[in-house]
Amino acid sequence: MKSSIRYIFLTIVMVVTVMLTSACSSGNGSTTGTGEQPTTPASGNGGAVKKVTVNFLHWRGEDQEVFGRLISQFEEANPGIQIETQVFPSDQYQASAQAKLLDGSSGDVFAAFPGAQFEALVRAGLYTDLSGEAFLSAYNPSLIEAGQKDGRQLAVPYQLVYNMPIYNVKLFEEQDIEVPKDWDGFLAAAEKLKQAGIIPIAFPGADIGPGQFMNVMVMNNAPDPDIFVKLEAGETKLTDAWWVKTLAQFKELNDKGYFQPDALGTKDQGAGALFVQDKAAMLATGSYQLAQHKKNNPELEQKLLAPITVPANEMIYEGIHTTTFLLGVNSQSKHPEEAKKWLAFLSSPEAAGAYANATGQNVTVNGVEYETEELKAVAEWSTRKTRFQPRFTMKNAEVQKAVTGSIQAVLAGQTPEQAAADAQAIVNQEIGK
Amino acid sequence: MRRRRPLILFFLPGLVLYLAVFVYPTLSGLYYSFTDWDGLSPSHRFVGLDNYLRLAEHIVFQKALVNNLKFMAAVVFCQTILSLVLALYLQRSTHVNAALRSLYFIPAILSSVSVGFIWTFIYDPSFGMLNNLLESAGLSSWSRNWLGDAGIAIYAVAGVQAWAHIGQMVILFVAGLQAIPADLLESAKLDGGTRWQVFRHVTWPLLAPAAALVVSYTTIQSFKAFDLVFTMTGGGPNYSTEILSTFIYGTAFSSFKFGFAAAASCVFLLLIAVITFLQFKALRTERVTY
Incomplete structure (x- = not known):
């Protein structure tokens, strides 16, 4: 009898050890928000309902504050959805994000770099086709081409950058x-x-x-x-x-x-x-x-x-632009519709404007009111003859x-x-x- | 047997963890080294020895291998000699020596990434402290573009690696030195041995096991110096500080060639094992008895 009790005790210790170890090993990025959890609606007719949690995976730790504000607005307008953000620094993003994306447990909406990473994620079939989604009309069509593959819009580049001196x-x-x-x-x-x-x-x-x-x-x-x-x-x-x-x-x-x-x-x-x-x-x-x-x-x-490396009459391009921070919906996501709602929210000129003015980054969304001199100066380039960053065309x-x-x-x-x-x-x- | 069963349960969690986080990934790595897996796709093809054959003639892999050997040689040489010299001076257990040993140990408890950032600023050719100090001391001709000159960048990083880990090696050597019976050293001195002779014929043979440990540990450390190199140079300029671990990282996580990276990892593992084995053989001494 004594021996059985000892076995039971040791088994419990072992199970707890393994559980603790696995709990320690899960996740090394910074995460805000909580997992799927029951909540009581404000109007409350008694029963608790489950909120759907949409995980947003990206590398822009410096944007957490503005994303926090946007998330609050979004959650207020969509009480059944909760946005959880998970951020990895950009130099670790390549290595960490893709592992998270594969099992669908993270990154219902996720960011990617154009070029090699986008191509690899496309090959892995991790993108939901966004073609035909209404929110795409909010973007400047020529600025979201970097998120297209084989005629399908798989991601929307959110940031507009000019890679020029x-x-x-x-x-x-x-x-x-x-x-x-x-x-x-x-x-x-x-x-x-x-x-x-x-x-x-x-x-x-x-x-x-x-x-x-x-x-x-x-x-x-x-x-x-x-x-x-x-x-x-x-x-x-x-x-x-x-x-x-x-x-x-x-x-x-x-x-x-x-x-x-x-x-x-x-x-x-x-x-x-x-x-x-x-x-x-x-x-x-x-x-x-x-x-x-x-x-x-x-x-x-x-x-x-931009330095023009040819005689003036041979100049074709005046500068370089890159559309980056490609936002996509994970094909493994359990909540694709809610994920698309979050993406649609970010695509509104108001949300994109708030993001741009808070971060100092221009965006690909049309009709955004820029507030700072720098953003306005950069926005002038949208009418100039610029070319998508050649480096990112290397896969x-x-x-x-x-x-x-x-x-x-x-x-x-x-x-x-x-x-x-x-x-x-x-x-x-x-x-x- | 019934009495042993509870004991087995004690080491079972450790064994399970070891199998799960070491044996299984290692065997998986070996398996993937024979495939063309990109790290993301659900499927992959078996490519036999293709990855290994490609490695044999891969220009960047060869550069990384040569750089890694240079890096290892520089780190092992500097770290072992300097830590031995410091240990010889700090072996007596006085308050000052204990404080100095702690001081030298401090870099070892800093993260490699922090060390990398600190030294990147020290080495900066425009604002860096090192060139400024050299200029203040009238040694401006010694100023260098430490991390930007392809000829010296790998040694500049190796110097930082040695700086960061010397304290650890000093502790190992001091432990080895303090284990040498004092009467042996005393009788050698009484027999008229000079300081060098006492060191050469008494201290060193008895210190050889500690030296073997220091050298092999330093070798393995220098092969695994990924974070320092990644932070300081990212393998540049123009591959001059690319080492095997940065090559493997780039191949897997930037180029998405996990199969190829797994093959490089297997070669890497084998290389460390062979070099460590050879070092142990070279430094192995017969048991010294007096």
């Missing part, structure tokens, strides 16, 4: 420099700034710089919007004139001292600091940093420009890395031809040529 308007005016219209003009402006003791371009060469600046540098050298698609198909090469010329222009900027010294060792924060402190006149990143700069230096007047992340690596190679002193050849060798392996 930011320039310090006051410094340009002080040096009597107008926005250059061709490559010679760009070099002349950079030289003038350099002579005045100002760093022409702060370039975060250690991290995001090559991947950002390559877009504006290549947009007119290879105006074909499918140039990198063709690269991955083996129909063009990095050793062809369009990329070698782009690398040569990168090298020219570096060799002439138009980037800050040791640009390859400078990270995003370092380059940003040079710009915010008025030490650099341009910053080779994108519009998504405007709000943060303004916060750090309220006196700063910023606008966007293979290793090809992307080889391309950006070749930029770092020329800045480190390699010839454009050699850097292009080395990168092409990696591309060949990746595409099986």
Whole structure:
């Protein structure tokens, strides 16, 4: 008898241990809200009803406050639905989110990056087809193409970003420099700034710089919007004139001292600091940093420009845009209709406007009233001839890395031809040529 | 047998956990290394040895392997020598030495990500403390683009890895040194041995097991230094700090080639096992008796 009691006790201890361990191991992102839970309706006719919980998975931890407000509004209008957000930092999002999405327990509505991640999620069949949904009419059709695949609208890109250098308007005016219209003009402006003791371009060469600046540098050298698609198909090469010329222009900027010294060792924060402190006149990143700069230096007047790498009469594109933060509904979701309701709510100009003005990010939704000077300045670009970010048209992340690596190679002193050849060798392996 | 049953129940939870979180994922990894699974799709194809054959000629994998060996050599050399020297100075149990040992141990309790961020700022070529210090000391010719120069970036990261873990190794060496009977050292000195001779012929042979532990632990650590490299350089510039763990991460989670990444992981595992085995063999000493 005694022995049986001991067995029962040990079994209970074991079960509790296993339960505790599994409880500890579940979830490492930050989560707000609770799971599915019974609640009593305010009007109350007695019985408790179950609220449907829609899990919203994304990487924008900095947007939690505005999302919190939007969620409150949404839940007020939809008492039967509760939104639970789960946030992973963007550098962990690739690794963590996809595992969560696969079993349908998380991410009824989820965000994705355009390009390689979107493609992989499409291949895995994780998107619900949103084609024909009424809320799509709220968006600018040309700005949600990045969420389409095989004629189906699988996701809606929510944010609109211009991946173009930011320039310090006051410094340009002080040096009597107008926005250059061709490559010679760009070099002349950079030289003038350099002579005045100002760093022409702060370039975060250690991290995001090559991947950002390559877009504006290549947009007119290879105006074909499918140039990198063709690269991955083996129909063009990095050793062809369009990329070698782009690398040569990168090298020219570096060799002439138009980037800050040791640009390859400078990270995003370092380059940003040079710009915010008025030490650099341009910053080779994108519009998504405007709000943060303004916060750090309220006196700063910023606008966007793109180096035109060809003669003015050969220019086709004026800049680069990216539509990102692709919001989709998980095909494994147990509550797809409620998930779509949340997406529809976010698509309203009021919700999108609140989001944009709180975060300093432009959005793809039509009819949004922007409040800050920065958002208004960026919104002007919606009427200009811009091209979707070429880097994101590469579906293979290793090809992307080889391309950006070749930029770092020329800045480190390699010839454009050699850097292009080395990168092409990696591309060949990746595409099986 | 009936009396043993309760004891079996005690280690069962641990065994279940070990099987679930180590054995099963390891065997799954081995299985997936023979497939083309992308990590997301519900199905995959069996591709035999294709992934392993591709690895053999994969340019980036080869770069990562060479970088990892450079990184390992630099970390093992610096960390072992420096921690041994510090341990020799700090072996006596005085209050000052105990405080210094704790001080040297502090970096080991910081997360690698924090260490990476701190050193990224120290190494920054424009604002970094290191170049500023060198310039203040009149050594501006020693200033470098520490993380941006492809020739030295891997060693700059290795230096941080060594800095972060020296304290741990000092503790291991001090434990080994304190286990050496004092009368042996004293008699060696009485016999007229110089400090070097005493170290070479008495201390070192008795310290060899601790040294073997330090070297093998450091080797394994240097192969697993993912978070530090990822935070500081992300494998750049132009693959110059790409190591096997960052290569595997990128292949799996950015390129969505889980099968290929699993094959690289298996090679990685084998490599660590072989190197550790060789180190143990090289540092193995006959039992020393006096």
